[in-house]
Each structure stands twice: as C-alpha cells, then as structure tokens.
Amino acid sequence: MNEQASFVQSRGITPSLWNLVWTFNLIALASFGGGLSAWSREVIVVEKQWMGEEEFLTASAMCRILPGANQVNLAVFIGAKFQGIPGAVAAVFGLTLIPVLIVLGLAVLYFQFHHLPSLQKILHGAAAAAVALTLAMAVKTGKKCLHGPIPMLLFLATFVMNGVLRWPLLLVLAIVGPLSLIWAWPRPATK
Amino acid sequence: MKIWLQILILFGSLSLLSIGGGNSVLPEMHQRSVNDYHWLTDTQFADVFAISQAAPGPSILIVTLVGYKAAGVVGAFLATAAVIIPAGALVYLVSRFWEHAARSPIRVAIEKGFAPLTVGLVLATAYVLGRSTEHDWRSYLLTAICAGVFIFTKVNPLIVVAIAGLVGFLGWLG
Known part of the structure; x- marks a missing residue:
C-alpha cells in the first residue's frame, strides 16, 4: 500500500472480498454525524487508489440518479466492478452491518427511555439540526443546477407537489419526470 | 406475518422509488408509517430521523x-433488507449497461434533467420534517442557524448536531 504514488489515479489493484467488506466498514464508521460521500472518496480514491477521480465521480453521479440510497448504490457499483455480485454483496455488508447494529442499539435505548424529558429535549434539538442538514443539502445542490427559469420551475413543481400537497412520489415523478427529460434531451447539431 | 409483509412491500417499493437518494422518499415513508399504519407517532418519526442522521x-x-x-428486531432486519436489495439489484444491472452508454442522449438527459427534480424532493423532505416536529419559533430559529452553519462553513455536522442537542437539553427550545 505504501508504494511511491504521487498521482491520484487507479493503481489497477483488485481488492479481495474481505478488502471490500473491511474498507466499506471503515468508511461507514468514519461517517459519524454524516459526510459519508466525502469519506467514500477519501478512502476509495485517495487512500486505496482503487479508482481514478473521474471514474469515481461518474459512478457517484450514476448512483445518485438511480433509485436507492446513494452510498449503498455506490458500494454495489464498486463491489460489482471488482468482484461481480459477491463483491457487491460484500461491500454492502461492510457498509451496513455494524451501522445497523449501532442504530438498533440506539433505537432500543430510545424506545426504552424516550419518556425521559431530558432525552426528549436533546433529540428535539438534534432533530432541528438534522432538518437543517437536509435544508443545506437542498441549497448546496440547488446552487449547482438551478440556473434559468425551466429548472427552477421543475424544482418548484416537484417541491410543491411532493412537499406541500403531499402527492404520492410516483405521481409526481410521472408528471415532472418526462418534462425534465424533454427539457434536458440533448439537441442535435450543437457539436 | 401480515406486518412482515407490509414492511417488505412498503420498503421494497420505497427502495425503487427513492430516486435521488433515500431522503427523497421520507415524506412518503412518513405518510405510510405514521398516518396509515400508525407504527410510530409524528414525534417518534422525527426523533428516529435524528438518530439515523447522527449515527x-x-x-x-x-x-x-x-x-x-413496527415489528421488533425481525422487522428491523426485514426493513433494512427490503430497502437495500431492489435498488441494489437495479444498480448492478444498470452499471453493466451504463459504461457502454457514455454519450447516449438518454444518459445526458437523465443526468441533467433529474437534477432540479431531485433538489425539489430534498427540499420537500426538509419541509415535511420541519413541520412534523413540534416546531415553534425557537426550533425554526435553531434550524435556520444550523442551516447557515452547514451552508457557509465546513464544520463537522456531528459537532453542530451535538450543540443543537445541548441547546435542547438546556431547555432553550421550550
């Protein structure tokens, strides 16, 4: 692992199944409080050099578009790239097994003690911050892609239908999805 | 048995609906698990959201x-498997085709076109969660301050969540 590597590029390494389990487990545990995607890049691209920067970004974009939790999808993608289906399963196990046990432990504590006023109060505060984290994500990603009236309209329509009116997600996607694709479909003869 | 089936069907379908990441189906998950099935209350939903974000x-x-x-430890593992496997299988299949479709119009259109939609879903999530907690003006103020910190600084989110928890503990949220 300590070869003289000064460029952030793929080293052509093929991690074993155990490598995949262990590495994704480390990524998951580092992300206490969030920042999972940043940690994935740090470990996969910078530290282990399993993938180049561009390949990693393309994979992340794809995993964001497809349904499913982005980081779970990324584990499937990277695991499958190196070891096929067993690799995908190994990476997902690594990413989720210990966190599931931690979260379950917290849940048992919570439903046992949530009537305690002090725990209620702490969670009340933490929930306000968690809402803020989601809000911040909307602002940050919105700044990157909401340029011009049409994307703004697609964004607002989705927000109002799903958030304010509480229409089912499938209905919202059926309405806004095709419009989005029509808008974004690449026009020919612009090379 | 019936509740196991409900869990599998609900989270299995949410898995395939969660375009743009898990957070985009939270409003739907809230609707079903709180309002339809009554597995947990409004406040409990907001609290388990906070736990899952911080963990x-x-x-x-x-x-x-x-x-x-909803159904104890078995329910926990069923729900986790149900939300991971359908989307994971889809990612696996698509990753085989995707590499060969680098310049295809459908890939370009999806990458560009679904971005505004996704941001709309994320904001809807923040909106629904903000309203589901017992938010009065003090909680909204705390949310606004935290959002400012997340947007304009690079402070570790865990620190902000911990401080917000302390603010709650001290009783400043009423």
Missing part, C-alpha cells in the same frame, strides 16, 4: 428504526 453509516438506516418499532 454512522448510510442515513437510509432510518428504515431499520421504523421496522424495529
């Missing part, structure tokens, strides 16, 4: 907690 690992593990509340 390590993917934040989609909120389903582990909802599943646990």
Whole structure:
C-alpha cells in the first residue's frame, strides 16, 4: 500500500472480498454525524487508489440518479466492478452491518427511555439540526443546477407537489419526470 | 406475518422509488408509517430521523428504526433488507449497461434533467420534517442557524448536531 504514488489515479489493484467488506466498514464508521460521500472518496480514491477521480465521480453521479440510497448504490457499483455480485454483496455488508447494529442499539435505548424529558429535549434539538442538514443539502445542490427559469420551475413543481400537497412520489415523478427529460434531451447539431 | 409483509412491500417499493437518494422518499415513508399504519407517532418519526442522521453509516438506516418499532428486531432486519436489495439489484444491472452508454442522449438527459427534480424532493423532505416536529419559533430559529452553519462553513455536522442537542437539553427550545 505504501508504494511511491504521487498521482491520484487507479493503481489497477483488485481488492479481495474481505478488502471490500473491511474498507466499506471503515468508511461507514468514519461517517459519524454524516459526510459519508466525502469519506467514500477519501478512502476509495485517495487512500486505496482503487479508482481514478473521474471514474469515481461518474459512478457517484450514476448512483445518485438511480433509485436507492446513494452510498449503498455506490458500494454495489464498486463491489460489482471488482468482484461481480459477491463483491457487491460484500461491500454492502461492510457498509451496513455494524451501522445497523449501532442504530438498533440506539433505537432500543430510545424506545426504552424516550419518556425521559431530558432525552426528549436533546433529540428535539438534534432533530432541528438534522432538518437543517437536509435544508443545506437542498441549497448546496440547488446552487449547482438551478440556473434559468425551466429548472427552477421543475424544482418548484416537484417541491410543491411532493412537499406541500403531499402527492404520492410516483405521481409526481410521472408528471415532472418526462418534462425534465424533454427539457434536458440533448439537441442535435450543437457539436 | 401480515406486518412482515407490509414492511417488505412498503420498503421494497420505497427502495425503487427513492430516486435521488433515500431522503427523497421520507415524506412518503412518513405518510405510510405514521398516518396509515400508525407504527410510530409524528414525534417518534422525527426523533428516529435524528438518530439515523447522527449515527454512522448510510442515513437510509432510518428504515431499520421504523421496522424495529413496527415489528421488533425481525422487522428491523426485514426493513433494512427490503430497502437495500431492489435498488441494489437495479444498480448492478444498470452499471453493466451504463459504461457502454457514455454519450447516449438518454444518459445526458437523465443526468441533467433529474437534477432540479431531485433538489425539489430534498427540499420537500426538509419541509415535511420541519413541520412534523413540534416546531415553534425557537426550533425554526435553531434550524435556520444550523442551516447557515452547514451552508457557509465546513464544520463537522456531528459537532453542530451535538450543540443543537445541548441547546435542547438546556431547555432553550421550550
């Protein structure tokens, strides 16, 4: 692992199944409080050099578009790239097994003690911050892609239908999805 | 038995609907698990959301907690498997084709076109969660301050969540 590597590029390494389990487990545990995607890049691209920067970004974009939790999808993608289906399963196990046990432990504590006023109060505060984290994500990603009236309209329509009116997600996607694709479909003869 | 089936169907379908990440189906998950099935209350939903955000690992593990509340440890593992496997299988299949479709119009259109839609879903999530907690003006103020910190600084989110928890503990949120 300590070869003289000064460029952030793929080293052509093929991690074993155990490598995949262990590495994704480390990524998951580092992300206490969030920042999972940043940690994935740090470990996969910078530290282990399993993938180049561009390949990693393309994979992340794809995993964001497809349904499913982005980081779970990324584990499937990277695991499958190196070891096929067993690799995908190994990476997902690594990413989720210990966190599931931690979260379950917290849940048992919570439903046992949530009537305690002090725990209620702490969670009340933490929930306000968690809402803020989601809000911040909307602002940050919105700044990157909401340029011009049409994307703004697609964004607002989705927000109002799903958030304010509480229409089912499938209905919202059926309405806004095709419009989005029509808008974004690449026009020919612009090379 | 019936509740196991409900868990599998609900989270399995949410898995395939969660375009743009797990957070985009939270409003739907809230609707079903709180309003339809009554597995947990409004406040409990907001609290397990906070737990799943702060704990390590993917934040989609909120389903582990909802599943646990609905049907114990078995429910927790069923919900987790149901939310991971359908989307994971789809990612696996698509990753085989995707590499060969680098310049195809459908890939370009999806990458560009679904971005505004996704941001709309994320904001809807923040909106629904903000309203589901017992938010009065003090909680909204705290949310606004935290959002400012997340947007304009690079402070570790865990620190902000911990401070917000302390603010709650001190009783400043009423």
